[in-house]
Amino acid sequence: MLPTILDLASVRNAYKAGLSPLDLMEEIIERCKASDDPAVFITLTSPEALRQAARDLLAKAPEPNSLPLWGIPFAVKDNIDVAGLPTTAACPAFAYHPEVDATVIARLRAAGAIVIGKTNLDQFATGLNGTRSPHGAPRSVFDRAYVSGGSSSGSAVAVAAGLASFSLGTDTAGSGRVPAAFNNLVGIKPTPGLVPNVGVVPACRSVDVVTVFAATVGDGIAIRRIMEGYDGRDPFSREATPAALPSARPRVGVLESTEREFYGNGQVEALYDAAIDRARSLGAEIVPFDYAPFRQAAELLYSGPWVAERLAAVKDFLATNAGDFDPTVRTIIEGARGYDAVAAFEGKYRLEALRQKTKAEWQKVDFLMLPTSPTTYTVEEMQADPIVRNSHFGRYTNFANLLDCAAIAVPAGFDAKGHLPAGVMFVGPAFTDDALAPFADAMHRTLGDGMGKDRTATLPEASRVEPVPDDMLPIVVVGAHLTDMPLNHELTRVGGYKLKTCRTDNSYRLFALPDTVPPKPGLVREPHFSGAGVEVEVWALPAEAFARFVQKIPAPLGVGKIMLDDGDCITGFLCEAHAVVGARDITEFGGWRHFVLSHSSAI
Template structure:
């Protein structure tokens, strides 16, 4: 019997142990789909025999650890192409049969994942509520009277109900974060361009992101890293870059005063305050900031010229078949018809102003901690007031893509009535890796069931432990990031290590010495993984008196890392009590 929640890490553990196979997993998925309490979550599914054949083909050779998603069932939002299934964008009259998988779908199936089907959405990805679809309105899995959130509504519900282990959505204004919050999921909203949008029906082409919905950050991050990659077929695709955040002592922006709005949802406000307290307990420093400019910027997405991008994406269809569209979606998209080039330039000027504003914020803050939404609505309330209430849902999400930010939405507890609440960590572009690290730790503080974040590098990569100038944000960190190094996470050495600031080194460097029998705090370090050729070149460049050897960690593992020759301690200053190089340097 499989667990109620399907997770990548959980299924992979079963496969490794021989306690499950893709065949048994797919049979359970088919059983759950046949007994689906919310059929509106799905638009189309792969035929059962095709799913069984795919599972059997994978199982034939036994578990394959080189394919990180081996045997993992997943779904994609039905504005993302998957060969063999129609793409409808939740509009039957618009439907077409794609010849190929979208770029991201192809990458995930190559990693061993099994596509189960296509999920429902707010039509043409226009909405944050999940009710604007002729295929029905998926419901919040915790209370069917409430909306699921959108536009990636079906993707969220399919994951939350345990029908797949993860799902792809899209996010232009919050479409991958809002349904995550309403169904107690993680929503990974990458930096724009990290995941190719080739094979995705555009909403606003310049702002669209493919997103991942999963039960935990560890699963979502694994999928994000496997799906990302530069794609020349997408004109907005960008190669990955490294922009590290401080993982200790980070300054995070919090709402305060008149900008701290929950629209009467006192339980949501209390859970947000608890999330702030949890972030502080993780070593963060809360900093009240002025949200007003970001709120004003958010209005540009629907109130400014960017709504014209929604019309540009489907202009020919609207001209001849507008009557086939959802009335609310049609009104929004047709409302762009009068937008002028002058308005477009004025909008660009306004956006440039807000971009300068948030750049100033990033000079003082590492990231923002925001409610994903101020509240949640019943289905009946949303249908009675679809535009205004939808706008309320985007209060804290709409600015993110416009201002080129990365975001990770995580669960943050439950209201007394049993409805979930979520928060979102927002950082500058390309801070995805460290946002995930901090988001994972925050999720663990608020959830009784957690899955530790474990980044899985390619199998040929070699681990290296760094304790000083190569740490994230330190002067030599580019020697790791510049050769494709992957940060696996922060770790701590065993307690029998002493730490010294070496004399006369440029840039300043520490020395790590093992002293059996000594009991100290352990030294904070980072574990990285490097491609083999880069690892060899990196080790060859290490200057005396430093070298590499096996370093014992507090978790019992031994990892290759920096050690120091004993003679170099002449004139050095012992800094073991600081527990790490960052803390020591900060003290100066």
């Protein structure tokens, strides 16, 4: 029996227990048929295509969970190309049929994930509310009178309603975060450039980001890691330079009273205050900061020349098909005609001046904790004043991409009547994407309000994000250094501790190396091999001990990056290929420990 919310751990456990991807696809087909919100999807993958995708997966990788996202169903915002499905950006006249996947889709499919359909959005990703589509307005999973948030409206509802394990959105002004808040989900917004935008219909090309909606922070981070990586075809793609944050007592920036604005919604303000108390209980130092320069930067996105980027994205289509635009979207995009090249440069100067002012605030804090949205509205209220009320949603989100930030949005609880949810988001400087995750995950776990529409669900331990202190480095161990194995003391005596037990991805083989004392295995990656992965452990070592430890590793063993089945890529033990020629292949045992227990006399 599958739970309502299809988080990664639940689906993997079901597969481990004997569920087939074909079975899950049938479940997805039935759930989509039974959905009470017909506006979630623009195009569903056909039932037969879903079944064929499951059969193809089984032919490619027959072992359950042998790929990082083996058989995991996901939905895709309909401004991201999926080969075989039209891309419409919620404008039927704009539709085209891509022949190749967007980069992010190709990477997720290679990891074993299955696309279930293309989701609804505010047309051309212009809006934060989810009502600007000819396909209707997806609704909050908690009250159909209320907006779902946008522009990634259908993507959020698909996960919150249990139709997909995760979904992709895009975020220019907050579209990957606001819908998460309105549907009790996690929203992962990467640093601009970390995840490539090749195959994505642009809104504002210079600041667009592909995002993830997921049930837990751990799920979302694992998916983001699979999608990320430089792609030279995207002019804004960048190589990541991960940034660290304090793990023991982080300085968390919160709004000063003069910068608080909830548009009369005292319920959301109370939930923000409660989140501050929870952050303090987790050991954070709460530091009020001046939001003014961030707010002023945020205003540039819609009240400055950046709106001209929206026109640049669709100018040729607008010239011939103006009547096919949603009226509000058309009003916003045509407003770009009021800006010229001089205004663009002046806007750039203004942004850089504000960036300098924010540096003083970043000196005070390690990251910010802000309301994801200060309020919400019914669909009727939004449609009565679509531009002003939409702008309320972006008060605390609009600056993040302009100022080159990473962000993670998490649930913050429900109003006093237990009716509607709100959220908070953690925002850090560029490439703090991983560093934000442990605290964001811990905050989510203190809440106890479930995942998506299932408020009784317990967040799985398998998705917990464990912090690694700044002075510790992770390493993957494979054999004699595993817990209770002969060399484990080399890790524990220098202050190392285990972070997790997991598996490599499916491209690794394990061999029993002859004539080693104590007996040791050799892990070798073969890119075209498709197995079930090898059980390993991830340990954290003090930086100095890590260096000494690595220096003493004997040939033919060495260290290199190891891909794990949850998407992590961590330094670990590898073996030179020549050393396994003629050695016994023990991959079938699933790991060194299982081999030792079953064949100790045969080593």
